[in-house]
Amino acid sequence: MVDEPGTGVYPEYWEADVVLRDGGIAHLRPISPADADAVQAFHAGQSQASIYMRFFSYKARLSSKELRRFTEVDHVDRVAFVITISGAIVGIGRYDRLDDPAEAEVAFNISDSQQGRGIGSILLEHLAAAARENGIRRFSAEVLPENSKMLRVFADAGYELSRTFDDGVVSVEFNIDPTRKSLAVMESREHRAEARSVRDLLAPSSIAVIGASRKWGSIGYQLLEHIIEGGFSGQVFAVNPEAFELAGMKSYARIADIPVPVQLAVIAVPAEEVPKVVDECAAAGVKGLVVATAGYADDGERGLQRQQELVRQARAHGMRVIGPESLGIINTHPGIALNASMAPALPRRGGLGLFTQSAAIGVSVYAAAVRRGLGLSSFLSAGNRADVSGNDVMQFWEDDPDTAAVGLYLESMGNPRKFSRLARRLARSKAVIVAKSDLTGLSLPPGHVGRTTMAPPSALDAMMRQSGVISVETVEQLMDVAQIVASQPLPKGPGVALASNSSALGKVVADSAGHHGLRVERLLTGIDLDAGASVSLAALRSTLRETLADEDVHAAMAAMIPARSVSTEDVARVLAECAAESGKPVIAAFGGVLDPAARLDGLLPADAADAGIPCYSSPGNAVAALSAVVGYSAWLGREQGLFVEPEGCDPDGTREELERLLAPVHGEQLLKLDAGDAASLLARYGMAVEPSTVFEHDDDAVAAAGRLGWPVVLKTTDPALRHRLDLGGVRLDIEDAESLRRNIVQMRRALKPFGSPALEVQAMAPVGQACTFRAIEDPLLGPVVSFGLAGDAVNLLDDWAHRVPPLSATDVRDFIRSPRASAKLFGYQGLPAVDVAALEDLAARLALLKDEHPEIALVEFNPVLAGPEGARILAAEVWIGNAAQRTDSARRAMRR
Numbered sequence: 080m081v082d083e084p085g086t087g088v089y090p091e092y093w094e095a096d097v098v099l100r101d102g103g104i105a106h107l108r109p110i111s112p113a114d115a116d117a118v119q120a121f122h123a124g125q126s127q128a129s130i131y132m133r134f135f136s137y138k139a140r141l142s143s144k145e146l147r148r149f150t151e152v153d154h155v156d157r158v159a160f161v162i163t164i165s166g167a168i169v170g171i172g173r174y175d176r177l178d179d180p181a182e183a184e185v186a187f188n189i190s191d192s193q194q195g196r197g198i199g200s201i202l203l204e205h206l207a208a209a210a211r212e213n214g215i216r217r218f219s220a221e222v223l224p225e226n227s228k229m230l231r232v233f234a235d236a237g238y239e240l241s242r243t244f245d246d247g248v249v250s251v252e253f254n255i256d257p258t259r260k261s262l263a264v265m266e267s268r269e270h271r272a273e274a275r276s277v278r279d280l281l282a283p284s285s286i287a288v289i290g291a292s293r294k295w296g297s298i299g300y301q302l303l304e305h306i307i308e309g310g311f312s313g314q315v316f317a318v319n320p321e322a323f324e325l326a327g328m329k330s331y332a333r334i335a336d337i338p339v340p341v342q343l344a345v346i347a348v349p350a351e352e353v354p355k356v357v358d359e360c361a362a363a364g365v366k367g368l369v370v371a372t373a374g375y376a377d378d379g380e381r382g383l384q385r386q387q388e389l390v391r392q393a394r395a396h397g398m399r400v401i402g403p404e405s406l407g408i409i410n411t412h413p414g415i416a417l418n419a420s421m422a423p424a425l426p427r428r429g430g431l432g433l434f435t436q437s438a439a440i441g442v443s444v445y446a447a448a449v450r451r452g453l454g455l456s457s458f459l460s461a462g463n464r465a466d467v468s469g470n471d472v473m474q475f476w477e478d479d480p481d482t483a484a485v486g487l488y489l490e491s492m493g494n495p496r497k498f499s500r501l502a503r504r505l506a507r508s509k510a511v512i513v514a515k516s517d518l519t520g521l522s523l524p525p526g527h528v529g530r531t532t533m534a535p536p537s538a539l540d541a542m543m544r545q546s547g548v549i550s551v552e553t554v555e556q557l558m559d560v561a562q563i564v565a566s567q568p569l570p571k572g573p574g575v576a577l578a579s580n581s582s583a584l585g586k587v588v589a590d591s592a593g594h595h596g597l598r599v600e601r602l603l604t605g606i607d608l609d610a611g612a613s614v615s616l617a618a619l620r621s622t623l624r625e626t627l628a629d630e631d632v633h634a635a636m637a638a639m640i641p642a643r644s645v646s647t648e649d650v651a652r653v654l655a656e657c658a659a660e661s662g663k664p665v666i667a668a669f670g671g672v673l674d675p676a677a678r679l680d681g682l683l684p685a686d687a688a689d690a691g692i693p694c695y696s697s698p699g700n701a702v703a704a705l706s707a708v709v710g711y712s713a714w715l716g717r718e719q720g721l722f723v724e725p726e727g728c729d730p731d732g733t734r735e736e737l738e739r740l741l742a743p744v745h746g747e748q749l750l751k752l753d754a755g756d757a758a759s760l761l762a763r764y765g766m767a768v769e770p771s772t773v774f775e776h777d778d779d780a781v782a783a784a785g786r787l788g789w790p791v792v793l794k795t796t797d798p799a800l801r802h803r804l805d806l807g808g809v810r811l812d813i814e815d816a817e818s819l820r821r822n823i824v825q826m827r828r829a830l831k832p833f834g835s836p837a838l839e840v841q842a843m844a845p846v847g848q849a850c851t852f853r854a855i856e857d858p859l860l861g862p863v864v865s866f867g868l869a870g871d872a873v874n875l876l877d878d879w880a881h882r883v884p885p886l887s888a889t890d891v892r893d894f895i896r897s898p899r900a901s902a903k904l905f906g907y908q909g910l911p912a913v914d915v916a917a918l919e920d921l922a923a924r925l926a927l928l929k930d931e932h933p934e935i936a937l938v939e940f941n942p943v944l945a946g947p948e949g950a951r952i953l954a955a956e957v958w959i960g961n962a963a964q965r966t967d968s969a970r971r972a973m974r975r
Contacts, residue, residue, distance in 0.1 A: 088154070089109060089111065089154065090109060090154050090209075092964055093108070093109050093160070093205070093209060094106070094107065094108040094109070095107045095108075095205070095970070095971075095972035095973065096394045096972070096973040097162070097201050097971055097972060097973065098269070098272040098273050098276050098971070098973060099196040099197050099198065099201075099272060100195070100196050100197035100268070100271065100272050100275075101196055101272075101275060102272060102273075102275035102276035102277075102278070102279050102366075103164075103196065103276075103366070103397045104164075104276075104393075104394045104397045104398065104399060104973075105162045105163065105164050105169065105198070105397065106162065106163050106164070106394060106395060107160055107161070107162050107163075107201065107202070107205055107972075108160065108161060108163070109152070109154060109158070109159065109160060109161075110149070110150050110152060110159040110160065110161050110171070110173075111150065112147075112150050112151050113150075114150050114161060114168070115146045115147075115150050117161075117167070117168050118141070118146060118149055118150060118161075118168065118171070119140065119141055119146060120167075120168075121167075121168040121169075121171070121188075121190065122140070122141050123139075123140065124190065124191075125188070125190070125191060126191050129188070129189075129191055131223075132223055132225070132226045132229070133186070133187075133188045135223065135248075149171075149173070152173075154209075155176075155213050156175070156176040156213075157173070157174070157175050157176070158173065158174050158206065158209050158210070158213070159171065159172065159173035159174075160172050160173070160202055160205055160206060160209075162198055162201070162202065163395075164193075164396070164397050165361065165395065165396050165397065166395065168190075169189070169190040169192075169193040169198065170187070170188070170189045170190060170193065170198040170199070170202055171187065171188045171202075172185070172186070172187045172188075172199070172202030172203065172205075172206050173185070173186055173187075173206070174186075174206050174209075174210055174215070174218065176213075176215060177219070179217075180214065180215075181214065181215060181216045181217060182215065182216070182217040182218070182219060183210055183215045183217070183218055183219070184218075184219050184220060184221075185203070185206060185218045185219070185220050186220060187199050187202055187203070187229060187232070189228075194228065197268060197272065199228070199229065199232040200232055200235070200236065200268060201971055203232060203233075203236055204236075204265060204969065204970040204971060205970050205972075206218075207255040207969070207970075208968065208969055208970040210255060211255060211256065214738065215255070216254060216255060216256060216731075217252060217253065217254055217255060218252070218253055218255050219250065219251065219252045220233065220250070220251045221248045221249070221250055221251075222248070222249045222251060223247075223248065223249070224244070224247070224248075224249055230249065230251070233251050233253070235264065236253075236261060236264060237258065237260040237261030237262070237263065237264035237265070238253040238254065238255065238258065238260075238261050239253060239254065239258075240252070240253045241253065256730075256731075257969040259722070261969075262969060265969065265970075265971060266500070268971070269474075269971045270474050270477070272971075273470075273471050273474040273475070274474040274475045274477065274478050276399055276471065277459075277467065277471050277472055277474065277475035278475055278479075279342065279366055279367060280343060280367045280369075280399060280401060280408065280467070281408060281410045281415075281417065281457055281459070281475070282410060282412070282415050282417070283313060283342040283343035283366075283367070283417070284313045284314070284342050285313050285314040285315075285316070285339065285340065285341050285342050285343070286306060286311065286313060286314070286315050286316070286341070286342070286343045286344070286345060286417075286419060287315075287316040287317075287318050287331075287334050287337060287341045287343075287344050287345070287365075288302050288303045288306065288315070288316070288317055288318065288344075288345045288347065288419075289318040289319075289334060289344055289345065289346050289347065289348060289356055289360075290318070290319065290346060290347035290348035290356075290372075291303040291317035291318060291319050291322075291325050291326070291330065291347070292319065292322075292325070292347075293322060293325055297347075298347045298371050298421070299319070299347040299348075301421055302345055302347055302371065302407065302419060302420070302421070303315075303317055303325060303326050304326060305407075305418045305419070305420060305421070305422065305423065305424075305425075306345075306417070306418060306419050307326055308418075308424070309416050309417065309418030309424070309425040310416040310425065311415070311416055311417050311418070311419075312414055312415055312416055313342075313415075314339065315328070316328075316331060316334075316337050316341065317329075317330040317331065318330065318331050318332070318333065318334050318337075319331075319332075320332040320333065333359055334356075334359050334360055334363045334365070335359060335362060335363050337363070340363075340364055341360075341363060341364075341365050342365065342366050342367065343365070343366065343367045343368075343369065343419075344356075344360045344365045344367070344368050344369070345368075345369045345371065345407070345419050346360075346368055346369065346370045346371065346372055346402075347371045347372060348372060349372065349374070350372050350373070350374030350375065350378075350382075350385060350403075351374075353370065353372055353385075353389060353403075354388070354389070354392060357389065357392050357393055357396075357398075358392070360396075360398065361392075361393075361396030361397075361398060365398060366397070366398060366399070367398055367399045367400075367401070368393055368398055368399070368400045368401065368402070369401045369402060369405055369407060369408060369419060370389070370400060370401065370402030370403040370404075370405060370462070371402065371403075371404070371405055371406075371407065371421075371462075372402070372403050372404070373403070373404050374403075375389075375403045375404060375463055375465075376404060376437075376463050386403060386463060386465050387465070389403060389465065390465045390466050393466070394466070394973070399466055399467055400465055400466035400467065401459065401460075401461060401462070401466070401467045402461070402462035402463065402465065403462050403463055403465060404437070404438055404462035404463050405438065405441075405460045405461060405462035406420055406421050406422075406435070406438040406441035406442060406445070406460030406462070407419050407420025407421055407422070407460055408420060408457070408458065408459050408460070409422065409425065409426065409455065409457060409458035409459075410456075410457050411425060411426060411427070411428040411429070411454070411455055411456060411457070411481075412428075412456070412481055413428070420445075420458070420460070421438075421442070422445055422449075422458075426445075426448070426449055426454065426455045426458075427449075427452070427453075427454040427455070428454050428455070428456070429453060429454015429455055429456065429565060429690075430454065430456055430481065430482060430483030430484060430565055431448065431453050431454065431455050431456060431482070431483070431484055431485070431486060431561055431565045432455070432456050432457050432458070432472070432476045432479070432482040432484070432485040432486070433445070433448060433455060433457075433458045433459070433485070433486050433487075434458075434459050434460075434461065434469050434472045434485070434486070434487045434488070435459075435460050435461070435487075435488045436460070436461050436462065436463070436464050436488065436489065436490045436491070437462065437463070437490060438460060438462060440488050440490065440554070441460035441488075443554050444486070444488050444554050444557070445458060447554050447555065447557075447558045448558060448561070450680070450681065451558050451562060451680055451681035451682060452681045452682040452683075452691060453558065453561055453562065453565055453681075453682065454565070454690075456479065456481040456482040456483075457475075457476075457479070457481070457482065459472055464491065464493070466973075466974075468493060468494075468974065469487045469489060469492075469498070470493075470494055470497050470498055470501055472487075473485065473487075473498075473501045473502065473505050473511075474501065476505065476509065477501075477504065477505045477508070477509070482509065483509060483564075483565065484509055484510040484511075484512070484561060484564040484565050485505070485509055485510070485511050485512065486512040486513075486514070486557050486558075486561050487511070487512070487513050487514070488513075488514045488515075488554060488557065489513060489514070489515045489516070490515075490516045492859070493966070493974045494966040494967055494974055495539070495542065495859055495860050495861070495883075495966060496860065496861045496883065496965060496966050496967030497966065497967040498546075499542050499545070499546045499883055500546075500967065502543075502546040502547065502548050503545070503546040503547055506546060506547030506548060506711070506714075506715070507547070507715070510549060510560075510564040510569075510708075510711055511546075511547065511548050511549065512548075512549045512551060512557050512560050512561055512564070513543060513548050513549070513550055513551070513557075514551045514552065514553060514554055514556065514557040515539075515543075515550065515552075532857055532858060532859035532860060533855065533857050533858065534855065534857045534859070534860050534863045534881070535877070535879070535881070537877075537879065537881060538857075538860060538863050538865070538881035538883070539860065541880065541881040541882060541883075541897075542860065542881075542882075542883045544714075545882055545883065545890060545893075547711065547714045547715065549564075549707050549708070549710070549711050551707070555700075556700075556703070556704070558680075559695065559700050559701075559703065559704035560704045560707050560708060562666075562681070562682060562693035562694075562704070563664060563666060563693050563704055563705065563708045564708060564711075565690070566682055566690040566691055566692070566693060567658065567664035567665070567666070567693065568662055568663065568664055569664070569708065569711070569712040569715070570633040570634040570663065570664050570705075570708065570709050570712050571633050571663075571712065571716070572598075572631075572633040572709075572712075572713075573596060573597050573598045573633065573709050573713075574597075574598050574600040574631045574632050574633045574634075575592060575597050575598065575599055575600065575632065575633065575634045575635065575636060575705070576599075576600055576601040576602075576603065576623075576626045576627070576629070576632045576634075576635045576636070577589055577592065577599060577601070577602050577603065577635075577636050577637075577638060578603040578604075578606050578619070578622065578623065578626070578635065578636070578637045578638070579603070579604050579606060579637070579638040579639060579640075580604075580606040580607065580608045580639055580640060580642060581604070581638075581639075581640050582604040584638055584640060584670065584698070585602055585603070585604035585638060586602075586604070587698070588636070588638045588668075588698045588702060589602050591698065591699055591702045592636075592702050592705075592706075595702050595703060595705075595706035596706055596709070596710070597702070597705065597706055597709060600629065600631045600632050601626050601629065601632060603622060603626065606618075606619060606622065606637075606639075608639065608642035608644065608645050608650070609642050609643055609644055610644070611644050612644050612645050612649060615642070615644060615645055616645060616649060616650075616653050619637075619650070619653050620653050620656065620657065623635060623637075623653070623654070623657040623665070624657055624660065624661070627657055627660075627661035627663050627665075628661070632663070633663060633709075634663055634664045634665070634666075634705060634709070635654075635657070635658075635663065635664075635665045635666075636665070636666050636667065636668065636698075636701060636702070636705060637650065637654055637665070637666075637667045637668070638667075638668045638670070638698045638701070639667065639668070639669050639670070640669075640670055640671045641669075641671055641672055647667075647669050647672070647677065647678075647679065647683060647694065648683055648684055650667065650669075651667060651683035651684055651691070651692045651694060652684055654666075654667055654692045655684070655691065655692045658692065664705075664708070665692060666692065666693040666694070666695070666701055666704075666705060667683075667692055667693070667694045667695070667701070668694070668695045668696070668697065668698040668700075668701040669694060669695075669696060670696065670697070670698055672696070678694075679694055679695065679696035680694065680695055680696050681694060682694070717889055718889060719887050719889050720887040720888030720889040720890075721887060721888060722885045722886065722887050723885075723886055723887065723888055723890075723891055723923040723926070723927065724927065725764075725765060725920060725923050725924050725927065726765075727764075727765040728763070728764045728765060728924065728927060728928075729763040729764070730931050730932075732763050733760065733763045733764065733928070733931075733932060734932070736759065736760055736763065737760070737932060737934045737935070737959060740752065740756060740760075740959060741934060741959060741960075741961065744959070744960060744961060745961075746961070747960065747961070748960060748961075749936050749937075749958045749959065749960040750958065750959050750960065751956070751957070751958050752957045752958070752959065754768075754771070754773075754955075756957075757955050757956070757957040758770070758955065760935075760957060761928075761938075761952075761955060761957070764924045764925075764927065764928045765924050766921060766924050766925065766928075766952060767952065768952045768953075768954075768955045769841060769842060769844060769951050769952060769953050770787060770841070770842070771787075771839045771840065771841035771953075771954075772786075772787070772839060772840055772841075773796060773837055773838070773839040774838060774839065774840065775837075777819075777820050777823055780793075780819060780820075780823060780838070780840050781816045781819055781820070783840050784813075784816070784819055784840050787840065787841065787842040788842050789813075789814055789815065789843075790812050790813055790814045790842075790843040791813050791819065791840050791841060791842055791843055792809065792810065792811055792812075792813070792840070792841045792842070792843050792844075793809070793810040793813055793819065793822050793823065793826060793838060793839075793840055794808060794809045794810070794838070794839060794841070795808045795809075795826070795830055795833075795836045795837070795838055795839075796836055796837045796838065796839055797830075797833065797834075797836035798956075800830070800833060800836070801954065802849075802869065802870075802941065802942060806829075807826060807829035807830060808830070810822045810825075810826060811843065812843055813843075819840070823838065826838065841953065844944045844946075844951045844953060845944070845946045845948075845951075846944075846946060847913060847944040847945045847946030847947075847950075847951075848868065848903055848904060848913050848944070848945045848946075849868070849869035849870060849942035849943070849944055849945075850866065850867070850868055850869055850918065850942060850943045850944075850945055850950070851866070851867055851868070851869045851873060851939070851940060851941040851942060851943065852864070852865070852866055852921065852922065852925055852938070852939070852940040852941075852943060853865040853866075853937075853938070853939045853940075853941075854925050854926070854928070854929040854935070854937070854938040854939075855929075855936065855937050856929070856933050856935065856936050856937075856962075856963065858963065859966070860883055861883065861933070861965045861966060861967065862883065862884045862926075862929040862930050862933070863881055863882070863883055864881070864882050864883075864884060864886075864894070864922065864925055864926045864929060865879045865880065865881050865882075866879065866880045866894055866895060866897075866898065866918075866922060867879045867880065867898050867900070868898060868900040868901065868903060868904075869941060869942045869943075872898065872899075872900040876899075876900075878898045878899050878900050879898065880894050880895070880897035880898050880901075882894045882926065884926040884927070884929055884930035885926070885927070885930050886922075886923065886926045891919050891922050891923050891926070892919060894919075894922055895915060895918050895919055895922060904918070904945065911947050912947070913945040913946060913947060913950070914945060914946065914947060914948055914949050914950060915945075917945065917948075917949050917950040918943070918945055918950050921940075921943065921950055921952075925938065925940075932962075933962040933963060933965055934959050934960065934961065934962045935957065935958075935959055936958045936959055936960045937956070937957070937958040938955070938956070938957050938958075939955070939956045940952045940954070940955050941954055941956075942954065
């Protein structure tokens, strides 16, 4: 059961698994009366100094009255969280509302043995989130001056602190609304913890294969063999109760029998045995699990429940899980040399990190990388992605010096907002290539847990582009792009030189390049490769050197057909030399090769000393890959700008108004605001809606027109007709009372077949381009804002632009210019350009409103009339409801 905030009922949705500073896992939950004995045990285990710091005096035991007070809370005015590891309480945080209902006193107590793991910071984040839900805006605390650790927790949280010292106590006060600084602090701590968590999985000091087997071809046999033959630098142990010796080493009956600590356990036992093995691993102090076992996704609802229990069981004991149904993990660093996977050999070392989900796709991705000669830094197959996800691995890759570019094949996405945030940050230093299947949540692979979405599929694509992700559709396209970013410098622009030994092929490739947004600066079709190897290669080298020296040429591509005197390897070596000398990317495509043994799709030449030249059997694939890399380089080179915060916005007042409006709303019910409430709410973010008046009698319409000012517009309130001039739903430029009365009669007659909807009158706005804005709270993506030109562009052609807040200045600029019809905003067919800056300002305000207030379920402006001076909102629709828990919020929590 998930309860609403402020009801006093146990709020189950506040529970969360969290990653600690050192990569360990703990469970956070609200306290309950059943915790009384555990709280007493926690207190008894504290040092005298810690007890004194918390209570300002020493007490060996808590009284029954104190235990009741500490454990019996209402989850509204009094909230307390405990953090547990293996069921034992290791930290407690609480707040108590003060006489000022907007303020609460906060206090913490962290186990002596667990201090330094970031538990206090995590408790503060979750208490602040709970307090905000219950209408509290400030925290205060009284701390002894010598309690430097707790003072540091407050100081390092990113809030603006106010301190006073009186009577030997430091009083601290701060506003708990998230700020850019506090969110940045949280994200930085989250990054370090999650990166450390994954690093410990990929670089363990010792491994045990549980379910290791002497049966050739079995999963347990292959996993153990591959770890040993890969040259793993740590200790390796085999666990099988029915074998005394495996792979030339002693086999242990249970992991508890291994005489040294085991950091990572690779599990390959039948699904029904996994729970027992996980408990044994927990008792032995194992830190992480790679579960290769099947019997989860392919076992329906029962398998999904088994999978959820696996994660709950592991996290309760502080262990992370890769899998289940994982293909395994690989780390090619020579100091680790880990191949705990089904791959037959440790791959060539390189700078590409790979992440996949299901084992079947993992095999395809791994095989494609090896086939093309792409060296890997690390590889992780998440299987059903029950715990460790692509977001976690991106955190690790960001700091990994061995990884220069990353590729992810995603079949589902549990936290798109977090993905967007991480990818945007990671893409600033390393190319992020994503091949995605249907991520809308409507057809998730079995065993993958995700939310459904109401946003159009193009919204997810827009989020990817906004984050700097190179988005592709297939594994092969992922490798096409990876070949370039893993071996070549990034192009500094779209200018390309095309060289070919075929005039016809050169022209075809040039046309393709133009269609992909590349600018062909030089087309070299006179390349002769049949004049003998030494002559032909020397001429090719000289021509490319000269061409690449041109400042307008940012990349080169050689599109060749077979020649008698030179091989593809010979051409590739020349291209590699020219690329190294110029510092510009060079790629090749070899078409028409009939030799089935010829290696065309991959890096040529590829040896330990040379990363190789990206080669393709299809010139079209080569052009598409180069175009994608050019697009990424352009994104990287743009000034991203700061996140936009327009002046004159009132988040506190908006929050209070929403609380008032939502008072009668319960459950998942949505409330449509009337015109007055909608206008009032929007005005708090500087968005003014042109007033209009609905009327029943003609005299009321004339009086309203007098107040609004002539000339006026007459329109129906029917949402399907109110913008349809052709169907009689709108009449413009009515200048006096007599004309208004006449138009009312005519419109009522015309609308009679449509059920005679109500009419309204509005002041006539200056002529302009009709646009439309929409903002929704999506279950999968969170807030999504959309923009298009009103009418057929959006209604028939689906010509929308979508973005996921928060938006930078560059995001806002691109947002307004993204629809194909946006050319009409900049002076089209002799019409004057509209005030684009006004549209950008409106977009920024709407995005900020939607980002800061998830209670707003839908906002639609239709139309917004953009003229040479200003943009006017002529109609606004606003729906509100109880806020859903966003996938990325101002508290650290692992996906549940």
